Structures are given as C-alpha cells and as structure tokens.
Amino acid sequence: MECLDARVVAPRMGSARLMSASALPRQRIAQLIESDGPGGAESVVLELCTELRRRGHVVRPVIFGGGEGWLSGKLSGRDFQVYLPVLRSALPIDVGLLSRLCAWIREHEISLLHAHDFTMSVYAALAGYLTGVPHVITLHGGKYFATAWKRKVALKLAAANARATVGVSQSTCDHLATTLSLPIGTIQLVANGVSPSRGGRENARRALGLSENDRLILAVGNLYEVKGHRILVDAAAQLAAVEGLPAWRVAIAGRGDEEGRLRAQIRQHGLGAQVELLGLRDDIGDLLSAADVWVMPSFSEGLPMALLEAMFAQLPIVCSAVGGIPDLLNGGPAGLLVPPHDSHALAGALQHLLSDTRSGAALALRARELAEARYSVAAMADRYEALYQPSR
Incomplete structure (x- = not known):
C-alpha cells in the first residue's frame, strides 16, 4: 500500500x-x-x-x-x-x-x-x-x-x-x-x-584533539542496538588493518544502554586511540563542522533527523540502506548505501571516502542540494x- x-x-x-x-x-x-x-x-x-x-x-x-x-x-x-x-x-x-x-x-x-x-x-x-x-x-x-x-x-x-x-x-x-x-x-x-547548524571547524577539531591531518568519521545517535554502532566498531577494526589510508578517527555521539558493550568491543579490537564514545552532546553543529565523513550504520530508521543535519552540513555520507534512508539520499547519488549488519561493506565504503576526497565532495554537494530543496x-x-x- x-x-x-x-x-x-x-x-x-x-x-x-x-x-x-x-x-x-x-x-x-x-x-x-x-x-x-x-x-x-x-x-x-x-x-x-x-x-x-x-x-x-x-x-x-x-x-x-x-x-x-x-x-x-x-x-x-x-x-x-x-x-x-x-x-x-x-x-x-x-x-x-x-x-x-x-x-x-x-x-x-x-x-x-x-x-x-x-x-x-x-x-x-x-x-x-x-x-x-x-x-x-x-x-x-x-x-x-x-x-x-x-x-x-x-x-x-x-x-x-x-x-x-x-x-x-x-x-x-x-x-x-x-x-x-x-x-x-x-x-x-x-x-x-531541519534547521541547519554548524560551528567553527578549527575550534571544534581542537576541542576533540584532532591534528590537521586527521580525518574524522562521525556517527550521531543513541547507543541502542538498532543503531548498529557495533557494526561500525567492527568496520573500524577492518580499516585499521588497511595500509596507506590517511590518519583517521571515529567519534560516536550519543548515550544509551549499549555503551558498556561498545566500550568492551573497542578494547577487544585495540581501538582505544581511534574510536571514541563522546556521550550525549549538545553541540552537534560543532561536531558536524569538525567531521570529514558521516556514517549511520542503523538496522532500522524512519527519516532520521541526524542524517538530514549531515546533509545540510555538506558531509560525505555512508548509511545502511534501511527505512527511508534510500529515498532520503535519492536512491544513493547523494551518499553511499550499504546493507545493514555488513561490517565489510561499511568498511569498504568508509575506505573509499577516506581515499577519494573528490568523490566524497561531489556526494556531499548533492546531499546539501537535496536537503535545501526538500527538507x-x-x-x-x-x-x-x-x-x-x-x-x-
């Protein structure tokens, strides 16, 4: 229907x-x-x-x-x-x-x-x-x-x-x-x-302890199982084994009952220096300014506000192809879509955006144009x- x-x-x-x-x-x-x-x-x-x-x-x-x-x-x-x-x-x-x-x-x-x-x-x-x-x-x-x-x-x-x-x-x-x-x-x-909101990039990155060359992969969402953050941590472990990538870090903003499990998973993979749980944040605009890639590995979504904010922020986007996300990204041209629960596909998409900044910039521009026209x-x-x- x-x-x-x-x-x-x-x-x-x-x-x-x-x-x-x-x-x-x-x-x-x-x-x-x-x-x-x-x-x-x-x-x-x-x-x-x-x-x-x-x-x-x-x-x-x-x-x-x-x-x-x-x-x-x-x-x-x-x-x-x-x-x-x-x-x-x-x-x-x-x-x-x-x-x-x-x-x-x-x-x-x-x-x-x-x-x-x-x-x-x-x-x-x-x-x-x-x-x-x-x-x-x-x-x-x-x-x-x-x-x-x-x-x-x-x-x-x-x-x-x-x-x-x-x-x-x-x-x-x-x-x-x-x-x-x-x-x-x-x-x-x-x-x-969404009402677009961004802060100052240099100050935001300094507050996160990022160097000039670090590439920040940002996820925003409550730490619930349905948000798929454990898949992102597994994907980060695979990225860590890839040689020749620019220096990168993953930051996850949110709070929830998966926090303990995610921290244990980060320790298990030895990712303490590369994956950080930021907790509940009230400065999402600043985090978006600091980011270079935005990721949403959810298992189920309607039309996520956090994704709309990332589109307005003109960030290269990787998302699970669930719920309203494929329609939101116009079937994929405004971002990379991967199957849910698939850490290998997620790692591959993130690797592509870390390696090919020109492709990421083109995706980000289309995402912003879509957001401004429709959302x-x-x-x-x-x-x-x-x-x-x-x-x-």
Missing part, C-alpha cells in the same frame, strides 16, 4: 502552495509527545513548535512528566509553556491522566491536537473524542506498535478517527498501512525538516499546516 502522492500534501520548495501561510486560519495547537529525552522525533517537535508559533499559531507542547527534561528544557528555553502530565497508572489507559488532559484542552481552548508516535496518538484520539477537538498523528518510524495486537488495534482506531495520519518516510507509510490493514492513501507522507523546517511546516485544515 502506498501513501497519497506527496505532491498533494507536500509541495516542494518553490512550487505554488495550495493556500498561502497568511491565508491559513490561526489555531491553538497542542503538540504531544511521550519522550522528554534527546532524539529525532523530539527535535522535530522542537522545530515544528518554533516555526508554527513564528507563523502566528498558539502552540502548547505536552510531554509526559518525570522524563529526562531534555525536550521540555529546550522548549522552556524558547519561552514555551510546557504541560507535563504524569503517567501514574500501569493500565493500558491512565484514566486520571486522560481526564486531566481533557480539562487542560478545554482550559486552554485547544483547537487541534498533533500527537507524535504511539502512546500520545492513543491519548490524543481519546481526548479528542471526549472534547470534540480534531487530532493529527505522526509516526516517526520503528515497528514497536506492531509487536502486540492490542497496540495495532488501538493505533488503527486512533488513525481511523484522525484528521490525518502521517509517516515521515515512504517506508514508514507503507509499513503503517500494511500493518494496520488501512486503505490505500490513508497514510500521508510529510518529511521531517527545510519551513517546508515541513507548510505541509502540516495544510493537513491541519478540515477536509473540503
């Missing part, structure tokens, strides 16, 4: 809009997301809230309380009033939270609920039904909602009553439609958008604004 033609809902930059931004009615929009930690979906919510407010909408973020505080802190720093209801019940639905959410919606005269990922999609559907407020759902990737039939039923009901249900990549749309047995055209495609925050907000309107 396929999404609606993206041109209907997602006009490209420079094409005529169905309705100008100034002509769209201003709304009071709640943006709901479960996680308060650092991540791609959370970054989308941050950028979308900011851009929608800039366009004149009243935006109220809603995040489950008791989390890490990363996203709520970022939003508060931009002067958003964040509602942090606490999930107290272990039952499938916390009736108390639902009741408080409905009261909050009425108090703030919310006119639209935009829920991100599974849990908030279910709560938004129920709260919307009880308050008469329409809801929009965005699924950012992953297949966790398909692991239990109760989750599939709940999400299917939430989607059936939504003003729009969105996938952030074609593969996410297709997976949703197939898993939930939804009619063709039910899932709309809206690509994520800006403004383009993403245009698409969502169109979906927020009642169907005619």
Whole structure:
C-alpha cells in the first residue's frame, strides 16, 4: 500500500502552495509527545513548535512528566509553556491522566491536537473524542506498535478517527498501512525538516584533539542496538588493518544502554586511540563542522533527523540502506548505501571516502542540494499546516 502522492500534501520548495501561510486560519495547537529525552522525533517537535508559533499559531507542547527534561528544557528555553502530565497508572489507559488532559484542552481552548508516535496518538484520539477537538498523528518510524495486537488495534482506531495520519518516510507509510490493514492513501507522507547548524571547524577539531591531518568519521545517535554502532566498531577494526589510508578517527555521539558493550568491543579490537564514545552532546553543529565523513550504520530508521543535519552540513555520507534512508539520499547519488549488519561493506565504503576526497565532495554537494530543496523546517511546516485544515 502506498501513501497519497506527496505532491498533494507536500509541495516542494518553490512550487505554488495550495493556500498561502497568511491565508491559513490561526489555531491553538497542542503538540504531544511521550519522550522528554534527546532524539529525532523530539527535535522535530522542537522545530515544528518554533516555526508554527513564528507563523502566528498558539502552540502548547505536552510531554509526559518525570522524563529526562531534555525536550521540555529546550522548549522552556524558547519561552514555551510546557504541560507535563504524569503517567501514574500501569493500565493500558491512565484514566486520571486522560481526564486531566481533557480539562487542560478545554482550559486552554485547544483547537487541534498533533500527537507524535504511539502512546500520545492513543491519548490524543481519546481526548479528542471526549472534547470534540480534531487530532493529527505522526509516526516517526520503528515497528514497536506492531509487536502486540492490542497496540495495532488501538493505533488503527486512533488513525481511523484522525484528521490525518502521517509517516515521515515512504517506508514508514507503507509499513503503517500494511500493518494496520488501512486503505490505500490513508497514510500521508510529510518529511521531517531541519534547521541547519554548524560551528567553527578549527575550534571544534581542537576541542576533540584532532591534528590537521586527521580525518574524522562521525556517527550521531543513541547507543541502542538498532543503531548498529557495533557494526561500525567492527568496520573500524577492518580499516585499521588497511595500509596507506590517511590518519583517521571515529567519534560516536550519543548515550544509551549499549555503551558498556561498545566500550568492551573497542578494547577487544585495540581501538582505544581511534574510536571514541563522546556521550550525549549538545553541540552537534560543532561536531558536524569538525567531521570529514558521516556514517549511520542503523538496522532500522524512519527519516532520521541526524542524517538530514549531515546533509545540510555538506558531509560525505555512508548509511545502511534501511527505512527511508534510500529515498532520503535519492536512491544513493547523494551518499553511499550499504546493507545493514555488513561490517565489510561499511568498511569498504568508509575506505573509499577516506581515499577519494573528490568523490566524497561531489556526494556531499548533492546531499546539501537535496536537503535545501526538500527538507527545510519551513517546508515541513507548510505541509502540516495544510493537513491541519478540515477536509473540503
């Protein structure tokens, strides 16, 4: 099953809009997301809230309380009033939270609920039904909602009553439609958008202890098994055995439960001087400035924000050919694609980019051109604004 033609809902930059931004009615929009930690979906919510407010909408973020505080802190720093209801019940639905959410919606005269990922999609559907407020759902990737039939039923009901249900990549749309047995055209495609950010290269490299001749291979992502960082460490071990390469280092920015295993793997391969785990970083723009090659060895992805940032940073890119990544890189011309779980292919692609800087520069330029044409925050907000309107 396929999404609606993206041109209907997602006009490209420079094409005529169905309705100008100034002509769209201003709304009071709640943006709901479960996680308060650092991540791609959370970054989308941050950028979308900011851009929608800039366009004149009243935006109220809603995040489950008791989390890490990363996203709520970022939003508060931009002067958003964040509602942090606490999930107290272990039952499938916390009736108390639902009741408080409905009261909050009425108090703030919310006119639209935009829920991100599974849990908030279910709560938004129920709260919307009880308050008469329409809801929009965005699924950012992953297949966790398909692991239990109760989750599939709940999400299917939430989607059936939504003003729009969105996938952030074609593969996410297709997976949703197939898993939930939804009619063709039910899932709309809206690509994520990024605000480009880069720091000063010399200062960033100095802070990482890089020499002038070191080539930095950068990976950005939480240290979870699905991100495939162990494959990257294996690939680094193979690179270390190749003679004649420029001096190189691998840096992985992120935190997660794979950290101990990755550190042990790095020690086992004797890569302590060449592979570094940077932990959670709040200076990704600086790291992108310092990097010479960007890598994403994931086993599963939707439309990763970190990859979009690397494209805007005009870096040569190597990625696993999973999820929305091949479409994002235009089938490969804007980056090198390798099979997931294949450290040999990953090592070969990295070796090529380390050895052939001219080829890497050409890939990087095409990646930036694609990013600027299709994946800006403004383009993403245009698409969502169109979906927020009642169907005619």
